[in-house]
Amino acid sequence: MQPEQPTPLNQPLQPNRNRRIAIIAASAVFVLAIIAIAIATSSSLQSKPKASPTPTGNPTPTPLATPAPTPTPSDPAKAPAVINFLGTDSFLEYGITADQLDDIKFAFKKYVASAKLSTQTITVTNIVIAPHDPNSDTDTATFTAALDNLTLGGRFDYSNLTAGRLYLTNSAGTQIFDSGTIDLYNGVGD
Numbered sequence: 001m002q003p004e005q006p007t008p009l010n011q012p013l014q015p016n017r018n019r020r021i022a023i024i025a026a027s028a029v030f031v032l033a034i035i036a037i038a039i040a041t042s043s044s045l046q047s048k049p050k051a052s053p054t055p056t057g058n059p060t061p062t063p064l065a066t067p068a069p070t071p072t073p074s075d076p077a078k079a080p081a082v083i084n085f086l087g088t089d090s091f092l093e094y095g096i097t098a099d100q101l102d103d104i105k106f107a108f109k110k111y112v113a114s115a116k117l118s119t120q121t122i123t124v125t126n127i128v129i130a131p132h133d134p135n136s137d138t139d140t141a142t143f144t145a146a147l148d149n150l151t152l153g154g155r156f157d158y159s160n161l162t163a164g165r166l167y168l169t170n171s172a173g174t175q176i177f178d179s180g181t182i183d184l185y186n187g188v189g190d
Helices: 015-046 098-114
Strands: 084-086 121-129 139-147 150-159 163-169 175-178
Touching (some): 098 139, 098 163
Parallel strands (some): 084 121
Antiparallel strands (some): 150 163, 163 175
């Protein structure tokens, strides 16, 4: 008598084969999920409102976003100067907040515009944080700033997690710029 041939129901388990099948099935489900997400995203991007025809039959153009106001001479910091800031992120390592860092960059742009410079790069080095005075709400950071080839001394007084004031001095130590209090987060100085 011949031994009974295994059938699918009484076939012994093959762990490696079953594991491969499970991995292939899981991969197929993952790929199908990605395809479904791509299709859903694509269809939502394509379902933008269409322009409606006017009585003359011409489509009405869809309104575009309102452009930013043109900077005025009274607001030079909004001038569209493209300035590459190097080393300014180091302020974050000293406890200056991201909002105050935005204030510093805004103040530098304000200085560049008011001094009519064509600065493309501002590099900040030698950051020193003064010891905190428990009787004051304001802390101070001093640093060196190189505006292209012009080297200036800088002092940034900051408080309240969002406010700051930038002072710049020339090589003789004479103050040449005071940004006034800037707190972009709360709309002061912008």
